[in-house]
Amino acid sequence: MTALAGRKVGDEVLFYAGKKFVARARIIGLFDNRPLAEAVWGTDENQKTWQHIMALDEVAEFEVPAEPVLRGLGVPVPLRSLTLVGAEERLRFLDMADPAAPARSKANPPSTGPGTRLGRNDLLQALAKLKTHIREQRPSRHKPITLLWAIGRLTAEQKRMVEWQTFREEVEPLLRDFGLADSRVTPEYPFWHLRSSGLWDVEGIEDSKGTPTPSRLAEAGASAGFSRDAANVLRRPLARAEAIGLICSTYLSEVDREALLGRVGLAGYASASGDFPDGEGEEGRAPRRSRTSSEPVRDPKLVERIKVMYGHACQVCGARVETQHSHYSEAAHIRGLGGPHYGPDRLSNLLCLCPNHHVEFDRLAIYIDEHWAVRRNSTGNVEYELKRHAEHVIEQEYLEYHRGLCGRG
Ligand SMILES: [Zn+2]
Known part of the structure; x- marks a missing residue:
């Protein structure tokens, strides 16, 4: 005892x-x-x-x-x-011991536990150290854009290895629309050179001096994609969120993140609430888009409970928005309820926030560190201390997921 x-x-x-x-x-x-x-x-x-x-x-x-x-x-x-x-x-x-991790499901047998060659930290370190071509002091965006495209394919459960023709058709427009304005559009460059990341396989073509030409790649019927190990790690929700956050914040900070992620099928990763915008449809706010039956339903009792617990005071700034007869606050899920995040509808995954801080938290402008400090993502500066009620257990696991999306994993 x-x-x-x-x-x-x-x-x-x-x-x-x-x-x-x-x-x-x-x-x-x-x-x-x-x-x-x-x-x-x-x-x-x-x-x-x-x-x-x-x-x-x-x-x-x-x-x-x-x-x-x-x-x-x-x-x-x-x-x-x-x-x-x-x-x-x-x-x-x-x-x-994450029950949400697909590593235990039958479709994805466990292969990414400790002892295998590549773990979550190895993957993130490799992504952080990507060798990118520097042009007038700005790193090329070809590799990071290609990686996001490949993560989008994994998320949609498409084939890991992609033939050059398909790769070119899909990646070329992305490089043109989101690459540096003065950079040449050369999809063969990331196709071939992403191998140096240690996360990428190219098959069907022998080692080549320099970058193989598009016609040579087509002739050989070459294909490329994430290595098996990298793909396995990226199938786990937390690692995937962290990888996307890291790539966006490290290499693509000047890119319209919502537009790019939308193009590669990762739109939900542009916000903490994902495809199920928290705060919509609450207290007279009209939903911005229609809901489908597959979307999760939030428990109105939990929403009420968190707001009452904090007396509608924002856990970030302490402000209480006054209405004619009462006060107004919003219940924000830390790890969004809808896809692709699939966070749980629990008190330990909820915050009581004012509308401004709800938007900033959801759109990844602020995050909460391991010591409950609220930091601005663009600078890392501490702006507030998160206010916590004695009976409100906030799960660090969900905050960790949110930090991953912020590129702070
Ligand atoms: Zn606030």
Whole structure:
């Protein structure tokens, strides 16, 4: 029982059985109730029971081999007793035990766990160090635009490798419309030279001195695309959001992000709310577009709860917008409900914001760092400290996703 002394509301609980973690849940309440414990579990031979009770929510079932997670956390293997791990360490393994990660689904067998060649950090580092042709002190946009196009294909579950003819038809117009104004449109350059990123395969053509010409690529029937490892990592939601955010903010800061992402099928990544704009249709605001039945429905009770909890005061600036008879605020999902984000409709994924900060948060102009500071994305400067109600557990995992979209992963 003393081992449980450090637990608190908001902590994560992992269930362990047969050398695997089989579920995770979040503590939403702690209480002592001996009569209840006796009724449920009885007593042991010493007349003891388990009266320290945890109420759990956000239960997710899965099967993850326990050993790599435990070793990563510095916990002796095999697990023999209850173990408490601090919140900081927890973040290091959350991705491995992410029930939303497609790595466990049948379509995408697990292959990106620890021990495989390329991980999420390797991918992000490779993307951050892209070799780009510098022209008059401005890096060429050919590679980053091509990478976004290729991520768009993966997201749409299209073939990983693309033949040169198709590549040219699809990528050339993007380079023309979003490349540097004075740069020549040469799709063969990213097709061939993205290999230096370590994330890209070219097949059907032997090593060539310099860049192969378009006619040579066509003759050879060459194809190109993300390597298997890179594609596997990019199928995971957090890694994909971080990759898109990083590419946009590192190489394409002067490009119309919404237009480009829209063209490559990644429109939802231009905002935190994705294809389901938060705040629309609320309190008399007309929806800007029609809804389809596949879009998630937000729970109006949660929306009400967060607004009442903060008395309509914005968690960023503290302002309360006054109306004739009351006050006005907006409930913002941190990780958007709709596609492509598919965040959960939970209090731990909600913020109470004023309309201005809701727009800034949604359009990635501000983000919240690991220490609850609200920072401006363009400068990284701290502008506010996020206000948090004692009963409002905000999940760092969702903020991490939002930071990924901001290119701050
Ligand atoms: Zn505000």
